Amino acid sequence: FLLASNGNAQIKSIEEVVVSLPLEGVTVKEAFRKIEAASDYTFVYLTREVRNLPPVSVEDKDQSLYEVLVAIARQSGLDFKQINHNIHVQKSSKEPQTPLVSVSEADIEIRGTVTDENGDPIPGATVLIEGTSSGTATDIDGNFSLEAEEGAVLVISFIGYQSQRITVGNQTDLSITLTEDQSSLEEVVVVGYGTQKSRDLTTAVSKLSGEKLEDRTGTITRVDQALIGALAGVRVQEVSGQPGRPLSIKVRGTGSITAGSEPLYVIDGVPISGDLDNIAVGNIESIEVLKDAAASAIYGSRGANGVVIITTKKGKGGAPSVSVKTRYGFQQVAETYDVLNRDEWIDFAVEERTNTYLLNGGDPIVPLDERPGGARINPEWISNPENFPDTDWQALISRTAPIHNSQLSISGGTENTTYNIYADVFQQEGVIKHTDYNRYSFKANVETKIHDRVKVGLNISPSFSIQNEADAEDVGGPVSRAKFLAPIVEPNLGTVETGGEPYTRTDILVNPLAWLEETDDETKRFRTIGSFYAELEVTNNLSLRNATSADYSNGNNNFYKTNNVNRDNGSFAQASTFLNTNLLNETLLNYTVNTDNHFFTAIAGFSAQKFYNESTFSEVRGFPDDLVKTLNAGTELIAARSAASEHSLLSYFSRATYSLNDRYLFTASIRRDGSSRFGGNNKWGWFPSASVGWRISEEEFMNPIEFVNNLKLRASYGATGNYNIPNYGYIGSLSQTNYVLGDGSGVLVGGLSPSSFSNPELSWEKNNTLNIGMDIGLLENQFTLGVDAYRSVTSDLLLNVPIPVISGFSSSLQNIGKVENKGLEFELGARIVSTRDFSWRIDGNLAFNRNTVLELGPEGAPIPGFARGTSVTITQIGSPIGSYYLIPVAGIFMSEEELNSSPISKTQSVGDLKYIDTNEDGVITDEDKTIVGKNQPDYTWGLTQTIQFKSFDLSAMVYGESGFELINESQGGAGRSHVGNVLGYWRNRYVSPENPGDGKTPRAAVTPNLTTPSTFWMFDGSFWRIRNVTLGYNAPNSLLDNLGGAIAGLRVYLSAENVFTKDNYFGTPQTGVRNNSLLVPGIDATNTYPLAKSLVLGLNVTF
Amino acid sequence: EDFLNLAPISERSVEGFYNSEDELNQALMGIYDGLQTTQTSVYAMLMKEQRSDNSFQQSLLYNFHSIFHFNESPENTQLFPAWSDLYESIYRCNIFLQRIEGVDFENSQAKERMKAEAKVIRALLYFDLVRYFGGVPVVTQPLSITESLQYDRNSIEEVYAAIISDLEEAAANLPETYPSVDVGRITSMAAKALLGKVYLTRSGYPLETGEWEEARALFEEVINSGHFEFFTDYGSIFDIANDNGRQYVFWVQFNSDAQGEGNPIPRIQAPNNIDRNNPELGISSGGSPLSPIVSQDLIDRFEEGDVRLAHTVQMEWLQNDGTMQNTPFSRKFVSGNSGPLNNWDINWPIIRYTDVLMMYAETLNEQSYVPDGQAFEILNNVRERAGLGPKTPNEVPDQQSFRNWVLNERRFEFAFEHQRWHDLVRTDQGLAVMKSFLSDYGLDGNVTREKYLYPIPSRVIQTNPIITQNPGFQ
CATH class of the missing domain: 3.55.50.30 (Phage tail protein beta-alpha-beta fold)
Structure with a gap:
């Protein structure tokens, strides 16, 4: 009708x-x-x-x-x-x-304003009269007007927000606040100095929303752990399981060789220095990673390694919402090293010492226990092995350890003011005895409108942590000793006080348990990140914001080692303190114009940032006993020093975004940075970027392809830099080199000597990245796929080049060389089933990256990387950075004939490693080294499944890395029973022609063979790991209603971390805290604190 | 712009340094500091003394043993520190000598003297290098990185030419003595004694230049200077009471009170688990796992009644668990105080007066064998001080037997003073002596004349592939 x-x-x-x-x-x-x-x-x-x-x-x-x-x-x-x-x-x-x-009828005119929770106008919101097709859209200021009948219902909606219904009464001026719709797929992404709608993005940005972390906050101890396996192209290496220890994060391969390769962290808009310690995981709203240069160029000289933006939760208006979350669980060592037990060890030791003794010209007639050190054998090992203990040192130093986390958050507000208060307690005992980490974090966030056009806000997040490390990861310290101390050593054998075990050199090998027990190594840290900001709405289109922020941290470490575990060299105490400040002032102008077909927004800003740090260190010896362990109890001052340094950064930046018809998207940005870290002529640099996007799905010709609801092509190009070098890197510095002059015992005379080269030309690394991407949404985003392909070239590499020592230095920091990373990334989301009672969702990511050095130095000469006194890696044109450079091994010599017909190295016999004569010159030398592997994986992947059935949900997260190698440095000295135990594969060693073992493991003997850097040191590092499995139960509303409505939400869950790992290695393949520079990556010095597996029960209540 | 111009707060920079007499003196002290490192580090002990028949370590615990066993590889972790420490110290000399030219001194004599001090040290560093590694790159000015990559090895002759040139120039500009506050600086006598030693060494293997007269004349000057004294008591030479005494011509100064300025030698020579509470059977401070065991050969060859044995070797010692151990170690230089880092106050001789005398005797004999001549007298004085009777021309009837006597006498006189290995090489006795010595351990097969030199550390070649390896180590 x-x-x-x-x-x-x-x-x-x-x-x-x-x-x-x-x-x-x-x-x-x-x-x-x-x-x-x-x-x-x-x-x-x-x-x-x-x-x-x-x-x-x-x-x-x-x-x-x-x-x-x-x-x-x-x-x-x-x-x-x-x-x-x-x-x-x-x-x-x-x-x-x-x-x-x-x-339409002639109706009454209704006017209104639509704003978001922050009171910012929402332009372009749809206002429809329910039941009719009439409606309008809001203008740039969020205002609308339309005519409607009295009693009509207006439906106000905007992408990313929950729709609101309002019945038209006699009022004609409406004020409508839309709240963000968290579940919406049209999410908003934080991009640095602002946000963008995901659908308008033209650059490569990955987002991890805080919700995905909710259940894991009891088991993941640090923010960086949350990123493991979650995002394509973001490689997080758990280089240590030590509670509270930072992880290694690399975005899209390795750009820089020597300058830091960690991304820039920005917390609530404050670019921080240092790592992410003391940030509570439970209060995170979202984590965004800016991956391509066009996205990170807005951070200029700090963007080259990517930018990780962490946004914490803000207050939401309305009645207070109180939520309490608590979790408690237990952890155990996830993987122990396979080493020999007592009987195996005795077999091995006798065999090795005898072989070695004879090899070195020993006389077989000499009784076993009168042979020289390193070849001496206790005859009782052979006659009465059962008289010796069979100590499992790794079990002895580890334990089942509790972990606990509780959080309280309160959020609410009035018309003009919103607040969020957060408190978090995290307590973790380490799986290695005498280690733990406790953290107390707080946050307060208040924002208030003091005028129609002015709002001010304050964020402050103080935190305090105490970490006991017990020196566990010391080189040759407790963790490494526990792997390699012989099983026959009495577990309660100390070092000095109980004497040594003459056949196993316990005088050198300190009891690892005693080491843990008798070493104090406690670090306390206090950190506050705070910022105060004010925002003025100059006109409806233009706003001005100024923020002053500070990141302040200080702390101290007290270290004490007893005489007993210091091998009778005296007890000593060390006290050190540090203080870091990072002050930032930032002014930002924001301009937005929105018409029917055009959307334009631009920012321009200025920031000045200054970083300052100071430290002190003192050491005292001469303690009469170990009763008082503070410095005052010692009598001899060894060291007392302090030092300070600072650096500053001035920046101007601007970005403009324009979209036409919601289809054609353009973004361009530029930044100019000046840093104190660089030499005279190179203090300033430009960092431009441009990107375009095309939302093909909005084009009419796409209409017939109905199952495609989103299709967007993106292309971007941008320049970023890396300024991570020492503060005064371009200045040649002098160090104290004193001498003694004068009669008698003489007096100290101050001396100074150069300790580094001057290089006034030193400047930042320049990175240029081209990124092509595509976003696809099918069947109303039931399936989403993001694909990115990139090529990133870093030039003027900041390289700490090893140089001939005849120059006076063994290395020098230079801008030399060029390296390329290219890769392909996929992020996939699938809502396979999505009904009220049952849903099944899969999120996956897969990233390939290839790293290639394009240019090096003026001459293109390869750069060797050193471990154990020789080069084990090479960085050369055409290969990945820090490629493993070793002599390949083809099994072992199984017979005299094989030995005699093969090129050999030094002195070799049957049962020794058979090296490949790669240059075919008839002998095995350094020249036979060749590139045999690399530490950067061919690809990394992550997969998360979430299944929800009625009130229950189950999620599982798996991630993996494939196609990379690592080096076990202990192989270089392997087979040395006098230093302790050896890895389990030695069970398959060559013993005799009748008992040749697996054909890969050589005989037990100390020969130059094992110390020759060969692929015998190298292992496959590929692995996959079930990182997390969580089973949860959300109390249904019917149950909550029975509770009288006091409780708004209730959740109980069980979460397990590091459930299962499949790898081909003895320990964790991501290991290594020593020697791991990018030139010499992936060296397992076997002193890495083991990763833990854990099981946690959690309870979340919202009131 | 000021916001971005930040100067280091806690360290001085090279810019603005080397501009005044005072700053140059600080730089010179930095050069002297290099003596402490290069002359008493573990590698110096290993490469100068333990390589010889005075010491043997059967233990296979560390890769040190390969230096005892004559089967070290270029990867040996002791070799690179030797190379890098020596060249880093040489760089300190080179930049000092370059920068001092542009600075006006009130007293031009002081300027010349300071240059001379640096040159003597540079000469000594090259003398170590050429004896360790043979012909090494001769660098006498600061290099750019590009230049450093183009430096090939020089010949042994060229290295010696540079050493001699430095020493000759320096000797002319140094005083014979210093006021007491400056005691420890290098004198003209030290320069001349070192130059004499350089001529003496060149005259032997492998150059065999026969510069005996040049050496003799220099030693004679030192002897006739009247500044030095032949102590009549062997033990007092190493007594802390005579730390800067007239028995030393060229030495390195130490002081255990200041951090890092103490002498590590007594610490690294003592066994790891020695009792530190028993000064008679233990030592008051120190001990290290690599403590060199004095060879039985050395002990056996000391003549009956030689007092030097007791000053050199401690036969038995008390371990900290209360057991007596009988692996002998050297206790020379265990005298005086040690500091909290177990480093000692005692100075370290590079050339002592007895060395000058004995080298003088050697040059006399090389020029002509004179029965009961001055050379006999010098050696017999040394024997007498050691509590031994004189040797007669009947026992030492010709030039060759006198050579053997000198070499042998030097072995006992200077045991564990880092002379023995270089003596064996320059007299070309190393091959025979070490083959015989190592045959007891079945290792004589490892000894070749090529082992007179150590391999160039692999890291050196890996950073600059122009550098070639020594024969026998490729």
Whole structure:
């Protein structure tokens, strides 16, 4: 039926307009376009409502537009309503046979403003009258006006926000606040100095929302752990399991060789220095990683390794929402090294010492226990092995350790003020005895409007932590000793006080348990990140913001080692303190224009940042006993010193974003940075970027492809830098080199000597990245896929080049060389089933990266990397940085014939490693080294599954890395039973022609063979790990209602971390805290604190 | 702009240094500091003394043993520190000598003297290098990195030419003595004694230049200077009471009170688990796992009644668990105080007066064998002080037997003073002596004349592939 209208005289009713529009099977959109061309009317509709409709046809005859619309309405099931020149389109709520084509009544005019929770206007929000197709959109200031009947219901909606319904009463001025819709796929992404809608992004940004971390906050101890396996192209290495220890994060391979390769961390807008310690995981709103240069160029000289932006939760208005979360669980060592037990060890030791003794010209007649050190054998090992203990040192130093985390958060606000208060306690005992980590974090966030156009806010997050490391990861310290101390040593054998075990050199090998027990190594840290900001809305389009921020941290370490575990060299105490400040002032201008087809926003800013740090260190010896362990109890001062340094950064930056018709997206940014770290002529640098996007899915030709609801192509190019070098890197510094002059015992005379080269030309590394990306959403985003391909070239590499020592130095920091990273990344999301009672979701990511050195130095000479006194890696043009450079091994010599017919190294016999003569010169020398592997994986991946069934949910997260190697440095001295135990594969060693072992493991003997750097040191590092499994139960509303409504939400869950690992190595393949520079990566010195597996029970309550 | 111009707060920079007499003196002290490192580090002990028949370590615990066993590889971790410490110290000399030219001194004599001090040290560092590694790159000015990559090895002759040139120039500009506050600086006598020793060494293997007269004349000057004294008591030479005494011509100063300025030798020579509470059977401070065991060969060859044995070797010692141990170690230089880092106050001789006398005797004999001549007298004085009777021309009837006597006498006189290995090489006795010595351990097969030199550390070649390896180590 038809609602006739008197309308405005100038505006013709659709009934009065006669058109002749032959349409034959066209899309609805096409029909609208044709009608628009033939008349003065404009259709107002939501694309999604007209996308999947059947094609329509209109008879080829003169008829009124009303009749045309009725015809289309019947075929498409759409309602039409003419309001002035607009024809509003809406899906019919009625049967398709009775669509509504109407002309509006003259209604009362309603005005209103739509704002977000922060009071910022939302331009472009849709305001519709429910049950009709009439409506409008808000302007740049969030204002709208429309005519509606009294009692009509307005539906206000905007992408990313929850829709709101308002009944029109007698008021004509409405103020509507939309709250963000967290579940929306059209999410907002933090991009540095602002946010962007995910669909408008033209750069490579990965986002991890805080929700995904919720259940894991009891088991993951640090923010960086949250990123493991979660995002494509972000490689997080757990180089240590020590509670509270930082992880290694690399975004898209390795750009820099010597300058830091860690990304820049930005916490609530404050670029911090140092790592992410003391940041509570439970209060994170989202983590974004800016991966391509166009995204990170806004951070200029610090963007080259990517930027990790961490945003904490803000207050949401309304009545206080209180939530309490608590978890408690236990952890154990995830993987222990396989080493020999007592009997195996005795076999090995006797064999090795005998072989070695004879090899070194020993006389077999000499009794076993009169042979020299290193070859001496206790005859009792052979006669009465059962008299010796069979100590499992790794078990002895480890334990089942509790872990606990509780969080309280309160959020709320009034009309003008919002707040968020957060408190967090985290307590973790280490799986290695006498280690632990306790952290207390707090946060307060308040924002208030002091004027219609002015709001101010304060964020402050103090935290305090205490970490006991017990020197566990010392080189040759407890963790490494526990792997390699012989099993026959008495577990309670100390070092000095209980004497040594003469056959196993316990005088050198300190009891690892005693080491842990008798070493104090406690670090306390206090850190506050705070910022105060004010924002002024200058005009409706222009806002000005100024923020002053500080990141302050200080702390101290007290270290004490007893005489007993210091091998009778005296007890000593060390005290050190540190203080870091990072002050930032930032001014930001934000301009936005939004019209029907154009959306333009631009920022311009200025920032000044200054970093300062100071430290003190003192050491005292001469303690009469170990009762008082502070410095005052010692008598001899060994060292007392302090030092300070600072650096500063000045920046100007700007970014503009423009989108046309919601389809064509353009972003450009530029930054100019000046840093104190660089030499005279190179203090300043420009960092531009540009990117474009094309939302193909909005194009009309995509209409027939109905299952594609989002398709966007992106391309970006940008320049970033890396300024991570020492503060005064370009200045050649002098160090104290004193001497003694004068009669008698003489007096100290101060001396100074150069300790580094001057290089006034030193500047930042320059990185240029081209990124091509595509985002696809299918079936209303039931399936989403993001693909990125990139090529990033870093030039003017900051390289700490090993140089000939005849120059006076063994290395020098230079801008030399060029390196390329190229790769492919996929991020996949699939809601396979999505019903109220059952849903199943899979999120996956996969990233490939290839690293290639393109240029090096002026001459292109390769750079060796050293371990154990020889080069084990090489960085050369055409290969990945720090490629393993070793002599390949082809098994062992199994017979005299094989030995005699092969090129050999030094002195070799049957049972020794058979090296490959790669240069075919007949002998095995250093020249036979060749590139045999690398530490950067071919690909990394992560997979998360979430299944929800009624009130239960189950999620599992798996990640893996494939196609990389690592070096076990202890192999270089392997087979040395007098230093202790050896790895389990020695069970398969060559013993005799009758008992040749596995053909890969050589005989037990100390020979130069093992110390020759060969692939015998190298292992496959590939692995995959079930990182987390969580089973949860959310109390249904029916149950909560029975509780009287006091509780708004209740969740119980069980979460397990590091459930299972599949690898081909003895320990964790991501290991290594020593020697691991990018030139010499992946060296396992076997002193890495083991990773823990854990099981945690958690409870979340919201009031 | 000021916001970005930040100067280091806690360290001085090279810029603005080397501009005044005072700053140059600090730089010179930095050069002297290099003597402490290069002359008493573990590698110096290993490469100068333990390589010889005076010491043997059967233990296979560390890769040190390969130096005793004559099977070290270029990867041996002791070799690179020797190379890098020596060249880093040479760099300190080179930049000092370059920068001092542009600075005006009130007293131009002082300027010349300071240059001379640096040159003597540079000569000594090259003397170590050429004896360790043979022909090494001769660098006499600061290099750019590019230049350093183009430096090939020089010949042994060229290295010696540079040493001699430095020493000759320096000797002319140094005083014979210093006021007491400056005692410890290098004198003209030290320069001349070192130059004499250089000529003496060149005259032997492998150059065999026969510069005996040049050496003799220099030693004679030192002897006739009247500044030195032949102590009549062997023990008092190493007594802390005579730390800067007239028995030393060229030495390195130490002081255990200041951090890092103490002498590590007594610490690294003592066994790891020695009792530190028993000064008679233990030592008051120190001990290290690599403590060199004095060879039985050395002990056996000391003549009956030689007082030097007791001053050199401690036969038995008390371990900290109360057991007596009988692996002998050297206790020379265990005298005086030690500091908290177990480093000692006692100075370290590079050339002592007895060395000058004995080298003088050697040059006399090389020029012509004179029965009961001055050379006999010098050696017999040394024997007498050691509590031994004189040798007669009947026992030492010709030039060759006198040579053997000198070499042998030097072995006992200077045991564990880092002379023995270089003596064996320059007299070309190393091959025979070490083959015979190591045959007791079945290791004589490892000894070749090529082992007179150590391999160039692999890291040196890996950073600059122009550098070639010594024969026998490729």
